[in-house]
Amino acid sequence: xxxxxxxxxxxxxxxxxxxxxxxxxxxxxxxxxxxxxxxxxxxxxxxxxxxxxxxxxxxxxxxxxxxxxxxxxxxxxxxxxxxxxxxxxxxxxxxxxxxxxxxxxxxxxxxxxxxxxxxxxxxxxxxxxxxxxxxxxxxxxxxxxxxxxxxxxxxxxxxxxxxxxxxxxxxxxxxxxxxxxxxxxxxxxxxxxxxxxxxxxxxxxxxxxxxxxxxxxxxxxxxxxxxxxxxxxxxxxxxxxxxxxxxx
Ligand code: SF4
Numbered sequence: 001x002x003x004x005x006x007x008x009x010x011x012x013x014x015x016x017x018x019x020x021x022x023x024x025x026x027x028x029x030x031x032x033x034x035x036x037x038x039x040x041x042x043x044x045x046x047x048x049x050x051x052x053x054x055x056x057x058x059x060x061x062x063x064x065x066x067x068x069x070x071x072x073x074x075x076x077x078x079x080x081x082x083x084x085x086x087x088x089x090x091x092x093x094x095x096x097x098x099x100x101x102x103x104x105x106x107x108x109x110x111x112x113x114x115x116x117x118x119x120x121x122x123x124x125x126x127x128x129x130x131x132x133x134x135x136x137x138x139x140x141x142x143x144x145x146x147x148x149x150x151x152x153x154x155x156x157x158x159x160x161x162x163x164x165x166x167x168x169x170x171x172x173x174x175x176x177x178x179x180x181x182x183x184x185x186x187x188x189x190x191x192x193x194x195x196x197x198x199x200x201x202x203x204x205x206x207x208x209x210x211x212x213x214x215x216x217x218x219x220x221x222x223x224x225x226x227x228x229x230x231x232x233x234x235x236x237x238x239x240x241x242x243x244x245x246x247x248x
Pocket of ligand 1: 017221223224235
């Protein structure tokens with residue numbers, strides 16, 4: 001059985017060698033300090049909307065949940081350089097979120113883990129941060145992003161989520177959004193059935209490409225600077241030279 005997720009598609013399309021390290025060799029990832037902070041913020045928002053009754057949800061409770069969880073991080077992590085700055089940045093993002101968003105909203109689902117067959121021997125799986133119900137009863141998938149709006153947006157992850165939800169729940173997904181927590185911006189798109197058809201065809205083509213892949217070539221580019229396998233990458237010397245020459 002081949003298991004595909006939006007993350008696996010993204011990793012494969014970014015760098016085949018990283019795909020091999022992550023999913024074939026299953027090497028230990030070296031996460032950046034910002035990844036830990038980002039997961040914490042996601043968990044806080046998911047638990048805030050998923051576990052607290054509406055009448056207990058306010059700005060103070062959201063911030064208290066963040067601070068409690070931050071304090072429970074390992075002392076080793078909390079002593080790392082740059083962690084205090086990350087704390088302040090994420091705290092600010094949640095404070096602005098509380099001012100801007102409806103904290104009493106009742107999402108249809110939060111942290112929804114879904115897996116569905118999309119072809120014989122192919123499972124598509126993933127976890128969605130939040131699904132809201134629109135006034136017309138169609139569904140709206142929301143993905144929280146720590147960080148600011150990147151300019152260029154790749155919506156393929158959202159299209160794959162929509163396929164999963166429609167197959168699992170037999171409900172129409174009409175909209176999907178990225179909510180960027182740092183600057184409060186939202187990228188949203190209406191989803192058509194042709195978007196979803198195209199995404200499904202793309203996912204199945206990626207499965208074939210992965211199955212055929214033998215060489216797992218590296219793709220050296222600025223994304224290498226944030227790669228959790230840079231520490232062990234076969235071409236890290238070449239990457240270091242490129243970084244110095246190109247300044248990334
Ligand atoms: S460091 Fe760059 S080339 Fe190496 S695995 Fe990661 S993304 Fe690929």
